[in-house]
Amino acid sequence: DIQMTQSPSSLSASVGDRVTITCRASQVISTYLNWYQQRPGKAPNLLIYAASRFQSGVPSRFSGSGSGTDFTLTISSLQPEDFATYYCQQTYSTPLTFGGGTKVEI
Amino acid sequence: QVQLQESGPGLVKPSQTLSLTCNVSGGSISSGGHYWTWIRHHPGKGLEWIGYIYYSGKTYYNPSLKSRSTISMDTSKNQFSLDLSSVTAADTALYYCARAPADSSGYRYFDYWGQGTLVTVSS
Numbered sequence: 001d002i003q004m005t006q007s008p009s010s011l012s013a014s015v016g017d018r019v020t021i022t023c024r025a026s027q028v029i030s031t032y033l034n035w036y037q038q039r040p041g042k043a044p045n046l047l048i049y050a051a052s053r054f055q056s057g058v059p060s061r062f063s064g065s066g067s068g069t070d071f072t073l074t075i076s077s078l079q080p081e082d083f084a085t086y087y088c089q090q091t092y093s094t095p096l097t098f099g100g101g102t103k104v105e106i
Numbered sequence: 107q108v109q110l111q112e113s114g115p116g117l118v119k120p121s122q123t124l125s126l127t128c129n130v131s132g133g134s135i136s137s138g139g140h141y142w143t144w145i146r147h148h149p150g151k152g153l154e155w156i157g158y159i160y161y162s163g164k165t166y167y168n169p170s171l172k173s174r175s176t177i178s179m180d181t182s183k184n185q186f187s188l189d190l191s192s193v194t195a196a197d198t199a200l201y202y203c204a205r206a207p208a209d210s211s212g213y214r215y216f217d218y219w220g221q222g223t224l225v226t227v228s229s
Binding site for chain 2: 097
């Protein structure tokens with residue numbers, strides 16, 4: 001199985017901050033990497049797929065980059081509704097696997 | 107707008123079979139290229155992909171659960187289901203159904219999710 005490691009596991013930030021979350025795959029996965037946001041009590045919501053492609057309706061302050069084994073999700077200016085947990089996911093091979101999550105707190 | 111809704115018992119006894127159904131509205135599960143998916147989230151832990159069924163009926167499972175999992179479709183009801191046999195407390199989780207488009211370039215991503223249903227395994 002491909003292991004996905006996110007860092008940090010949690011972070012504290014303020015509204016307006018630039019936030020970067022990293023995700024590392026245990027082997028090369030090209031750009032088969034997705035990012036999801038999960039707010040408390042809600043299902044995950046797709047933000048980015050194929051490492052850098054925007055899902056329809058996602059605010060432009062979210063961006064993704066990377067290929068191979070190292071990926072980043074960047075929130076350019078943190079908004080109050082962005083305080084949530086973020087997960088990366090690889091879909092290069094089955095079983096599809098997720099990172100452990102990064103909780104973004106105030 | 108596609109909507110997914112999970113249903114099933116919230117409490118299952120150890121060694122029994124957990125059975126969940128995902129009702130899909132706003133689109134047909136048998137038309138177009140989509141993978142209909144089950145994912146679970148253990149309390150305090152990460153997300154785990156259980157498996158999915160392609161619109162053609164072909165299934166793909168997580169090897170860690172394959173021997174106990176069955177995903178099936180009922181096109182007449184526009185729903186798909188998960189059966190997980192011989193459950194233990196370790197199967198206690200929030201279970202989600204989701205949809206993944208069959209992107210022509212091979213990318214998979216879950217663009218629509220149900221709200222999730224909590225299943226507790228306990229006697």
